[in-house]
Structures are given as C-alpha cells and as structure tokens.
Amino acid sequence: MKKLFIRIFDFFNTIESKIAFYPTLLAFSGFLVALLMIYLEQQGISRKIMDVFPLLMVEDGDTALTVLSACLGGLISLMVFSFSMVMLLLSQASNNYSPRLLPGLISDKRHQLILGIYLATILYNIFTLFSIEPSEDKYTLPGFSVLLGIAFTILCLVAFIYFIHNISQSIQINNILENIFHDAEKRLQKLIKSEENSNRNFPNTENWHEYKAGRSGYFQNISTKNILNICDEEKTKIYITVPKGFFVLKNGIFIKSEKKLDEKVVDAIISNISFARGELVQDNYLLAFKQITEIAVKAMSPGINDPGTAINAIDYLTELLALRMQKRDNGIIVHDEKALLKIAIVSFKEVVYNVMASLRTYCKHDPIMVEKLLWMLKYLERQPTAQENYHTVIKEEMETLLKQAKKAFDSNKDVVSIENIASD
Structure with a gap:
C-alpha cells in the first residue's frame, strides 16, 4: 500500500509540472459544468429565475446564439494569443538566460490556471450552444446557462x-532569480533541519555488496522512512x-549494502526511489x-554583455552559499539512534568549485566582476559553518581567483585594487 501511495505521489508530482496539466483538468471541469447545467435546465431552473429576476435572462433564442457565438470566437482568439505569449516567454528565457529555466517557468501554476479557465469557458459555451434552439420561447430557453x-x-x-501583468513580471530577470533563490532556500533549510540528529559515523563502504539501479533517469525523490524500515x-x-x-545509469552501481540482499529486497528499495527525465529546484x-x-x-x-545581471546573480549565489555552509557533507540518515542509510552528496568544496570555475572563466578579465567575486568570498569567509574545512575551501578559491585575475588584467591599478580587497 505504501509503495502504491509513493508511486501515485511521484506520478502526480511529475505531471503537475507539465504545462497541460491544470488546463486539461479545468477544461474537463468546464465540460462537467455544462452537463450539469443541461440537467438543471431540464428541471426548469431558468423558468424559476425568470419569474424572480426577468431582467437577467435572455428572452430570444437568436440573441442567445449570437451572444454565445461572439463570446466563443473572442475566447478562442484570446487563448491563442495567450499561448503565443507563453511560448515567447519560454523562447526569450532560453535564449537570454538559460535553457535550464524552462521547467520552472513551464510549471508556473498561474499561467496554467489562466489557460485552463479559457479552455473551461470555451467548452462550456460550446455545449451550451448545442442546447439552444432559435425557435424556443423565453420560458423554454436555457437563459440561466447563457447568463x-x-x-x-x-x-x-x-x-x-x-x-x-504576470507574464510581464515573469520575464524580468530579478523575479526569475528571486524565484529560483526562494525554492532553493526552502529546500536547503529543510535539509539542514533534517540533519539535526544525523551527526554519526558511517562505516567504510568499499567492500560492500553492489547492486545496479536497473533503470536510468534523474534521481528525484526517495522515501527514506520505507528504506530505513527495510534496513531495520x-x-x-x-x-x-x-x-x-x-x-x-541503468548498469551503473547505485546501491551498496553491508549484507547481501535478495533480489526482491533490492527491488523493494528501488521501488521507493523515483526517477525522472527532468530536474526541478524544489x-x-x-x-x-x-x-x-x-x-x-x-x-x-560577448553576445549578451550584461554585467548588471551577472552582479545580481552573484548576490543570490552569495546568500545560497552562505546557507549551504550550514549544511554538513555527510548525507547520513539516522533511525532509532543508528546510522542505517547514507546518500552520496555533492560536497561544499565541489559546489563552490563548480560555481567559481565557470565564473572565473568568463569574469576574470573584468575588474568589477572580480571585485564582486572577492567580496562574495570575503563575506563567506566570515560566516558560521557546519564544518571547519569550509573556510579553507573559501580561501583556496580566493587565491585561485586572484592568481587568474592578475594574469588577465592589463592595468597594474586593477591588480592593486583587487589585492587590497583580498587583504582587508
């Protein structure tokens, strides 16, 4: 039962990020409302409302057809324009910023809900048109459905x-960066909180029994409670x-066990891990x-040449790195005071290197950007850490940045400026 629940949850989590999920759901709701109204019209709901509020009801079949047809045509044009705006947003974000932003923008529920409202209304109006006869009098006309x-x-x-309004805000880089930052911040804070009781030692796994995943995909989610129960x-x-x-990778080593496991047990462990074809910051x-x-x-x-955006991105990276320094590198999960499960993690040193290696390559020739990176590293050097070696990692990256920047600068004044910042 637990496995079935996990699979259903993973399936919903996957399809929820698709751009067609909420529009399809709301469109089906519009169809159901249309069927409900057809049933209520057969029960005489319009006739009852006509007796109480006659001014609200359409009294002529041709007028009702004309009004709904105009609404239907306008809504189809509106929906096409809105979908075109979404595609333009995705294209611009991919070209100007990064293709990795597309899954997050596609999963924006506000855009999906609005497109879903369009589809629901279009389907409702179509089925309502089917129930109107031009020759009907005002007491048999589905006036409430038209209303x-x-x-x-x-x-x-x-x-x-x-x-x-929303799409004009979504394309602004400041809002994109802020949304990415907040999603990562929530995830990191959750991981830091989960490590409060995980300060345990884990045995050397070099000679443990090895098992393959049997399938490929991005390692997305894991049910730690179920796997801990299996370990127990x-x-x-x-x-x-x-x-x-x-x-x-399908044939790569994915699981190591201290004791030899049956094939059924390995399958049970794999079934508690979800794989996907994409990634989400959440x-x-x-x-x-x-x-x-x-x-x-x-x-x-050179094609974009927008140092202001790069500076904003470094500001958000600074805050995220400072938060990452509060997380340990062990990846150990404790159950009943015993360290039973360990998940490989990307160490803080690797995170900082991956960030700085790319930024050094493209920013080392720009004195302003180098100064900004030095300020970031100096700030991180003063932050509290979960492990002592984090400050050493920061110092090493600062030395590497200084060394490469000095070689790239043509002016001695720029070299003196960054040396003063590093020595403060």
Missing part, C-alpha cells in the same frame, strides 16, 4: 488582464552511491546553483 456563459467570459477577460528488517546498512538530482537545490551560475555566465558572454 453563466457571459459571466465566465467576463471572468476570462479579467484573467487575461492578470495574465498580461534486513539488519543491514545501505549506501546510495549517486547524489540526489544526478543522472543514474527537488534538488544544486540545480539552483547551476541555473544562477549559467545566468551570470551568459550575461558576461
């Missing part, structure tokens, strides 16, 4: 105004050799470092 169709169309116009039942310890968010905070770094690097490329 609802007009109200839903007005709602679509309001949603369109909000859509224009089998009296063993387990090591997941691939960090979360990384791509798992599941893997490391993707935020990749995305923000790529935005900074692309901003510094």
Whole structure:
C-alpha cells in the first residue's frame, strides 16, 4: 500500500509540472459544468429565475446564439494569443538566460490556471450552444446557462488582464532569480533541519555488496522512512552511491549494502526511489546553483554583455552559499539512534568549485566582476559553518581567483585594487 501511495505521489508530482496539466483538468471541469447545467435546465431552473429576476435572462433564442457565438470566437482568439505569449516567454528565457529555466517557468501554476479557465469557458459555451434552439420561447430557453456563459467570459477577460501583468513580471530577470533563490532556500533549510540528529559515523563502504539501479533517469525523490524500515528488517546498512538530482545509469552501481540482499529486497528499495527525465529546484537545490551560475555566465558572454545581471546573480549565489555552509557533507540518515542509510552528496568544496570555475572563466578579465567575486568570498569567509574545512575551501578559491585575475588584467591599478580587497 505504501509503495502504491509513493508511486501515485511521484506520478502526480511529475505531471503537475507539465504545462497541460491544470488546463486539461479545468477544461474537463468546464465540460462537467455544462452537463450539469443541461440537467438543471431540464428541471426548469431558468423558468424559476425568470419569474424572480426577468431582467437577467435572455428572452430570444437568436440573441442567445449570437451572444454565445461572439463570446466563443473572442475566447478562442484570446487563448491563442495567450499561448503565443507563453511560448515567447519560454523562447526569450532560453535564449537570454538559460535553457535550464524552462521547467520552472513551464510549471508556473498561474499561467496554467489562466489557460485552463479559457479552455473551461470555451467548452462550456460550446455545449451550451448545442442546447439552444432559435425557435424556443423565453420560458423554454436555457437563459440561466447563457447568463453563466457571459459571466465566465467576463471572468476570462479579467484573467487575461492578470495574465498580461504576470507574464510581464515573469520575464524580468530579478523575479526569475528571486524565484529560483526562494525554492532553493526552502529546500536547503529543510535539509539542514533534517540533519539535526544525523551527526554519526558511517562505516567504510568499499567492500560492500553492489547492486545496479536497473533503470536510468534523474534521481528525484526517495522515501527514506520505507528504506530505513527495510534496513531495520534486513539488519543491514545501505549506501546510495549517486547524489540526489544526478543522472543514474541503468548498469551503473547505485546501491551498496553491508549484507547481501535478495533480489526482491533490492527491488523493494528501488521501488521507493523515483526517477525522472527532468530536474526541478524544489527537488534538488544544486540545480539552483547551476541555473544562477549559467545566468551570470551568459550575461558576461560577448553576445549578451550584461554585467548588471551577472552582479545580481552573484548576490543570490552569495546568500545560497552562505546557507549551504550550514549544511554538513555527510548525507547520513539516522533511525532509532543508528546510522542505517547514507546518500552520496555533492560536497561544499565541489559546489563552490563548480560555481567559481565557470565564473572565473568568463569574469576574470573584468575588474568589477572580480571585485564582486572577492567580496562574495570575503563575506563567506566570515560566516558560521557546519564544518571547519569550509573556510579553507573559501580561501583556496580566493587565491585561485586572484592568481587568474592578475594574469588577465592589463592595468597594474586593477591588480592593486583587487589585492587590497583580498587583504582587508
């Protein structure tokens, strides 16, 4: 039962990020409302409302057909324009910033809900048109259904105004960076909190029994409770050799066990791990470092040449790195005071290197950008850490940056400026 629940949860988590999920759901809802209204019209709901509020009802079949047809044509044009705006947003974000941003932008629920409202109203109006006969008199005409169709169309116009406002905000790089930062911040804080009782030692796994994943994909989610229960039942310890968010190869070593496991037990462990074909910041905070770094690097490329955006990206990277310094590198998960499970992680040293290696390559020739990177490293050097070696990593990166920048600068004045910053 637990496995079934996990699979259902993983399936929903996957399809929820698709751009067609909420529009399809709302479109089906519009179809159901249309069927409900057809049933209510057969029960005489319009006739009852006509007796109480006659001014609200359409009294002529030809007028009702004309009004709903106009609403339907306008809504189809509105929906096409809105979809075109979404595609333009995705194309611009991919070209100007990074293709990695697309999954996050596609999964924006506000855009999906607005497009879903359009589809629901279109389907409702179509099926309402089927129930109208031009020759019907005012007491047999589905006037209340027509009134609802007009109200839903007005709602679509309001949603369109909000859509224009929202999409103009979504394409701004400051909002993109802030959304990435907040998603990664939430994920990191959750991981830091989960490490409060994980300060344990884990045995050397070099000679442990090795097992393959049997499938490929990005290591997205894991049910730690179920796997810890398996460890407890089998009296063993387990090591997941691939960090979360990384791509798992079908024939690569994925699991190591202290004791030999049956094939059924290995399958049970794999069934509690979900694999995907894409990445989301909500599941893997490391993707935020990749995305923000790529935005900074692309901003510094000759084709874009936007140092202001690169500086903004470095500001967000500074805050994320400071938060990452509060997380340990062990990846150990404790159950009943015993360290039974360990998941491979990307160490702080690797995170900083991956960020700085890209930024050094594209920013070392620009004195302003080098100064900004030095200020970032100086700030991180003064932050509290979960492990003592983190400050050593920061010092090593600062020395490497200074060495490469001095070689790239043509002016001795720029060299003296960055040396003064590093020595402060």
